[in-house]
Amino acid sequence: xxxxxxxxxxxxxxxxxxxxxxxxxxxxxxxxxxxxxxxxxxxxxxxxxxxxxxxxxxxxxxxxxxxxxxxxxxxxxxxxxxxxxxxxxxxxxxxxxxxxxxxxxxxxxxxxxxxxxxxxxxxxxxxxxxxxxxxxxxxxxxxxxxxxxxxxxxxxxxxxxxxxxxxxxxxxxxxxxxxxxxxxxxxxxxxxxxxxxxxxxxxxxxxxxxxxxxxxxxxxxxxxxxxxxxxxxxxxxxxxxxxxxxxxxxxxxxxxxxxxxxxxxxxxxxxxxxxxxxxxxxxxxxxxxxxxxxxxxxxxxxxxxxxxxxxxxxxxxxxxxxxxxxxxxxxxxxxxxxxxxxxxxxxxxxxxxxxxxxxxxxxxxxxxxxxxxxxxxxxxxxxxxxxxxxxxxxxxxxxxxxxxxxxxxxxxxxxxxxxxxxxxxxxxxxxxxxxxxxxxxxxxxxxxxxxxxxxxxxxxxxxxxxxxxxxxxxxxxxxxxxxxxxxxxxxxxxxxxxxxxxxxxxxxxxxxxxxxxxxxxxxxxxxxxxxxxxxxxxxxxxxxxxxxxxx
Amino acid sequence: xxxxxxxxxxxxxxxxxxxxxxxxxxxxxxxxxxxxxxxxxxxxxxxxxxxxxxxxxxxxxxxxxxxxxxxxxxxxxxxxxxxxxxxxxxxxxxxxxxxxxxxxxxxxxxxxxxxxxxxxxxxxxxxxxxxxxxxxxxxxxxxxxxxxxxxxxxxxxxxxxxxxxxxxxxxxxxxxxxxxxxxxxxxxxxxxxxxxxxxxxxxxxxxxxxxxxxxxx
Ligand SMILES: Nc1ncnc2c1ncn2[C@@H]1O[C@H](COP(=O)(O)OP(=O)(O)OP(=O)(O)O)[C@@H](O)[C@H]1O
Ligand SMILES: [Mg+2]
Numbered sequence: 225x226x227x228x229x230x231x232x233x234x235x236x237x238x239x240x241x242x243x244x245x246x247x248x249x250x251x252x253x254x255x256x257x258x259x260x261x262x263x264x265x266x267x268x269x270x271x272x273x274x275x276x277x278x279x280x281x282x283x284x285x286x287x288x289x290x291x292x293x294x295x296x297x298x299x300x301x302x303x304x305x306x307x308x309x310x311x312x313x314x315x316x317x318x319x320x321x322x323x324x325x326x327x328x329x330x331x332x333x334x335x336x337x338x339x340x341x342x343x344x345x346x347x348x349x350x351x352x353x354x355x356x357x358x359x360x361x362x363x364x365x366x367x368x369x370x371x372x373x374x375x376x377x378x379x380x381x382x383x384x385x386x387x388x389x390x391x392x393x394x395x396x397x398x399x400x401x402x403x404x405x406x407x408x409x410x411x412x413x414x415x416x417x418x419x420x421x422x423x424x425x426x427x428x429x430x431x432x433x434x435x436x437x438x439x440x441x442x443x444x445x446x447x448x449x450x451x452x453x454x455x456x457x458x459x460x461x462x463x464x465x466x467x468x469x470x471x472x473x474x475x476x477x478x479x480x481x482x483x484x485x486x487x488x489x490x491x492x493x494x495x496x497x498x499x500x501x502x503x504x505x506x507x508x509x510x511x512x513x514x515x516x517x518x519x520x521x522x523x524x525x526x527x528x529x530x531x532x533x534x535x536x537x538x539x540x541x542x543x544x545x546x547x548x549x550x551x552x553x554x555x556x557x558x559x560x561x562x563x564x565x566x567x568x569x570x571x572x573x574x575x576x577x578x579x580x581x582x583x584x585x586x587x588x589x590x591x592x593x594x595x596x597x598x599x600x601x602x603x604x605x606x607x608x609x610x611x612x613x614x615x616x617x618x619x620x621x622x623x624x625x626x627x628x629x630x631x632x633x634x635x636x637x638x639x640x641x642x643x644x645x646x647x648x649x650x651x652x653x654x655x656x657x658x659x660x661x662x663x664x665x666x667x668x669x670x671x672x673x674x675x676x677x678x679x680x681x682x683x684x685x686x687x688x689x690x691x692x693x694x695x696x697x698x699x700x701x702x703x704x705x706x707x708x709x710x711x712x713x714x715x716x717x718x719x720x721x722x723x724x725x726x727x728x729x730x731x732x733x734x735x736x737x738x739x740x741x742x743x744x745x746x747x748x749x750x751x752x753x754x755x756x757x758x759x760x761x762x763x764x765x766x767x768x769x770x771x772x773x774x775x
Numbered sequence: 776x777x778x779x780x781x782x783x784x785x786x787x788x789x790x791x792x793x794x795x796x797x798x799x800x801x802x803x804x805x806x807x808x809x810x811x812x813x814x815x816x817x818x819x820x821x822x823x824x825x826x827x828x829x830x831x832x833x834x835x836x837x838x839x840x841x842x843x844x845x846x847x848x849x850x851x852x853x854x855x856x857x858x859x860x861x862x863x864x865x866x867x868x869x870x871x872x873x874x875x876x877x878x879x880x881x882x883x884x885x886x887x888x889x890x891x892x893x894x895x896x897x898x899x900x901x902x903x904x905x906x907x908x909x910x911x912x913x914x915x916x917x918x919x920x921x922x923x924x925x926x927x928x929x930x931x932x933x934x935x936x937x938x939x940x941x942x943x944x945x946x947x948x949x950x951x952x953x954x955x956x957x958x959x960x961x962x963x964x965x966x967x968x969x970x971x972x973x974x975x976x977x978x979x980x981x982x983x984x985x986x987x988x989x990x991x992x
Contacts, residue, residue: 517853
């Protein structure tokens with residue numbers, strides 16, 4: 225409770241640094257929104273992709289199956305009339321035997337309704353051998369054999385064939401083949417009424433394939449339909465196809481997931497930068513609070529809470545924005561974001577509470593993770609040191625890590641040579657990650673180098689910025705904004721007068737112009753005090769650090 | 776009672792404070808003067824427990840600093856110490872009254888329990904009517920008076936002031952010093968004022984000179 229009471233001290237400070245806070249916030253929004261959008265589009269596309277693939281593979285959205293003896297064909301009429309069901313295809317499956325010479329062969333015989341089959345699982349459509357036989361598929365004694373079955377039985381279209389199921393034995397005429405049947409599947413197809421009549425199965429079905437209306441989730445339809453079916457008759461999702469769809473789209477999926485991960489990582493890094501900058505700028509404030517008796521742990525917790533708050537807000541807004549983006553992307557580009565994988569599909573977006581919650585959680589995590597290092601830094605720094613101000617250079621690691629940075633860049637180059645593993649460009653991902661990390665580590669050195677190359681001419685603000693760029697070590701976070709820092713500078717903010725004199729102290733000698741001394745000592749000099757002194761501090765790495773003069 | 780015995784502090788092998796001893800009783804208000812860089816702020820940091828000495832002994836009301844860990848020292852500062860800095864360190868995002876109430880918040884007090892003492896202290900430093908103002912609306916002298924109110928609101932045993940008038944003009948500086956002396960005596964705390972200026976030091980009961988050879992009257 226005591227901790228909560230300090231809210232105005234920290235949250236007020238957060239609100240005062242609106243720009244920096246907004247910066248962190250948008251970074252997280254961006255990361256979460258990108259991740260969320262990719263995920264949502266991807267899920268919608270995959271759902272649709274899966275459907276398409278099922279149709280292609282000759283599988284229905286749902287299958288009704290019964291006990292061994294099959295079930296009453298009245299169930300077909302019942303299901304065909306349901307609003308969830310777009311098309312229903314009745315099937316009667318039998319195992320039939322064929323023996324003429326040599327060992328007995330078995331064959332899967334499928335009784336079909338040719339018109340319903342054409343609409344639900346067209347891949348199983350039989351093809352008459354000659355165009356003259358177009359109506360052969362409806363003839364009672366016509367049978368169609370898949371290539372594999374024809375080869376196994378040594379028969380061709382036009383031949384006769386004797387088949388036996390149970391005690392019933394019949395002679396049929398081979399009218400054509402089943403082009404869509406899988407290569408090694410011994411399948412025979414004939415009209416369902418004929419199968420029922422010839423093999424004593426009148427009024428019985430063994431399976432009904434269902435195609436659902438557009439946009440209907442199989443899970444929802446399944447539970448609704450199962451409720452009206454008699455005991456023993458089950459409704460299921462065909463198993464094989466989901467896996468197949470997953471394999472086909474794996475590369476696509478992994479790529480998009482990587483993209484989302486990189487977006488989130490970037491968001492987390494931006495929070496880190498913003499938070500690191502904000503901690504550096506409030507260094508004196510924290511030191512003062514610590515002097516007043518604020519415990520280390522409380523300070524740490526509050527800084528984490530700041531990050532968490534930004535992360536949470538960014539996560540929520542990011543998820544909303546992500547859905548909007550996904551909707552826009554689907555409308556404009558389609559489920560493959562224009563890549564051409566899923567052309568012809570019409571994915572529809574669905575809000576998924578769990579996935580959304582996960583992404584809000586990721587935003588929260590990014591906020592906390594980004595705040596962690598700066599918070600630890602702030603909590604461990606010595607208040608006596610920080611109260612002096614001007615020693616920010618010691619924060620967050622001086623000149624960066626040039627060696628590690630170069631090493632990472634080299635690794636990145638080497639990783640490009642790694643061949644794809646199991647179809648996945650893992651080396652490529654590694655290269656991207658190393659490139660990112662390496663560049664970040666090299667940035668401080670690079671910035672200092674550029675600053676050194678800049679001519680010491682031009683307008684004063686530009687020279688101040690260049691000096692700042694070269695003088696501030698460490699965090700790349702401070703590269704961009706440090707130079708423009710206005711508040712908290714020397715005498716700029718009475719409330720925190722000591723906030724930034726060190727900065728000016730460091731950069732003025734770099735300007736190497738006589739203007740520096742009167743500018744820094746301005747107050748006391750103009751007051752004409754005889755004891756005004758400029759002191760050269762032994763602390764400064766540059767060897768010259770003017771401190772404010774005093775009475 | 777504040778006891779300092781044989782205190783020393785060195786930075787990078789260079790001895791800044793050497794064998795400093797001092798005993799102060801409740802109600803004593805002293806000034807320490809000395810040249811720039813002689814170690815006045817360093818001494819105050821040691822007394823505040825913000826820095827650890829390299830040798831010697833420090834104790835406040837019988838509690839030896841050496842026996843206190845980081846958290847205990849933090850609690851000691853929270854409960855027994857008040858600070859006035861040259862840079863006022865008034866938080867810009869808190870109102871004047873909230874700034875004064877801050878030490879009480881840190882002690883876990885809230886609402887009226889923090890607001891009433893804060894208001895009383897603000898009245899005592901002549902800023903009762905500015906309680907709801909924001910720091911940016913106050914002058915430098917007024918801000919330092921806010922800082923004095925804040926340093927005393929929780930009735931500290933020890934008040935430390937490091938160049939409290941360093942950022943003020945002479946007239947305002949004199950006002951603030953007089954107020955500081957008056958309030959410290961009123962609270963009955965031990966007061967230590969660090970300054971360059973002999974005029975400022977004269978507002979204290981006793982003046983000590985810090986030189987490289989030690990602390991002398
Ligand atoms: N953290 C530190 N590291 C190294 N040297 C330090 C450190 N802090 C202080 N010093 C040195 O110790 C000496 C005393 O510093 P201190 O700030 O106590 O001086 P001061 O008497 O308060 O001076 P002023 O009147 O200018 O404030 C100085 O020479 C300073 O350079
Ligand atoms: Mg000092």
